Amino acid sequence: MSEKELRRSLSVLPIGTVMKLTDLTARQIRYYEQQDLVxxxxxxxxxxMYSLNDIDRLLEIKDYLDEGINIAGIKKIYEQQKRERQKRQSERERQLTDPDVRRILRDELMNLGGLGDYDQLHPGS
Amino acid sequence: MSEKELRRSLSVLPIGTVMKLTDLTARQIRYYEQQDLVxxxxxxxxxxMYSLNDIDRLLEIKDYLDEGINIAGIKKIYEQQKRERQKRQSERERQLTDPDVRRILRDELMNLGGLGDYDQLHPGS
DNA sequence: CTTCTCATGTCATGTTTTATAACATGAACC
DNA sequence: GGTTCATGTTATAAAACATGACATGAGAAG
Known part of the structure; x- marks a missing residue:
């Protein structure tokens, strides 16, 4: 994951901030979560705690609702997008050879140590 | 101000989040504010409420302290930087003609209306 | 016209987070 | 030994948030 993607996915914003940034009420934000949209x-x-990606998602939901799409519809849209992503992902993986996969896995494991401290990755061990 | 600069200067983070992002205690963060560093x-x-710029500043302060510089020294460094910025700024302004200045001022005023709603700019009026 | 659902408002209660101020402390320095 | 500096700790009050319940207005369906 790139530096930028990482920053966008950091969950650092409390709901009060999200309310101001999205112009939604706490009730709405929690309701959308209850409906599995965020x-x-x-x-x-x-x-x-919300990330910038969550903000984008909430603004998107607001737009869809303003367009007259109801929550069931929005849910379908996101399920569809998720299926698309998974398809592209498995397609990418299919084109990798076994040595490729092993190398990638090894690289990812090597990187783990640098992202946080040991205690955080292995609490209480 | 560019879009990016604007985002970096938005005050959206509570102190709890800042603690985690900077690995500083609330006591330290408030103390640096008391010393006019943030x-x-x-x-x-x-x-x-802190911005991403504030986070950068706090991490910088932490580095300076780790280097053995005390708060008085850090304060001097920032005062120096501030003077430098002001000098460059007034130099830029000196090269503008009077009509330039008037045009810029007018443009900035024209832009004000689009940034928020009227009530927010004129509460209770 | 009633009934139902959906999205949201409102209220009550309990917990978490933060602000402020005061006192405490360990290290460095004189 | 006494000071200063940066930070820890504690107490107290206020703000923010979580959860759950009940309320409501608009629209769909009967």
Missing amino acids: FPQRNDGNRR | FPQRNDGNRR
Whole structure:
């Protein structure tokens, strides 16, 4: 994952900030989550924490609703997009040879150590 | 201000998030503010809200401290940088003619209306 | 015209997070 | 030994948030 993608997916914004950035109420934001349209992280105190990607998603949902699409429809749209992504992904993987896969896996494992500290990756061990 | 600069200067992060991103304690973050090294915004409820620029600044402060520079020294460094910026800025302005200045001022005023709604710019009026 | 559903509003209650101020402390320095 | 600096710790109050329940207005369906 690129640096930019990583920053966009960091869950750092509380719901109050999200309200201001999206002009949605807390009720709406939580409702969309209940309908499985957004998936905020939770911090240690059970508070919802949102990423910039989540913001984009919420603004998108707002647009769809403004267009008259209901939540069931929006859900279908996202399911469709998810299927598309998975298809492209498996297609990419299909074109990799076995040595490729092993090399990629090894590289990913080598990278793990640099992303956080050991305790965070292995809590209580 | 460019779109990117604007995003980096949006005060959207609560102190808890800043603690995790910078690995500083709340005590440290507030102390650096007390020493005029960072200037977080406050929200309606008097909570400090930080921007990405603030995060950078805090990480920088941490580095300076790790290098053995004390807060008085860090303050001097930032004052110096500020003077440099002001000098370059006034140099740029000096090269503008009076009509230039008037045009720029007018353009900035014209842009104000598009950035927020009227009530926000003129609360209670 | 009633009934139902959907998206959202509102309210009550409990927990978490933050602000502020005060006192405490360890290291470095004189 | 006494000061200063950067930070820790604690107490107290206020703000923000989570959850769950009940309310509601608009539209669809009967």
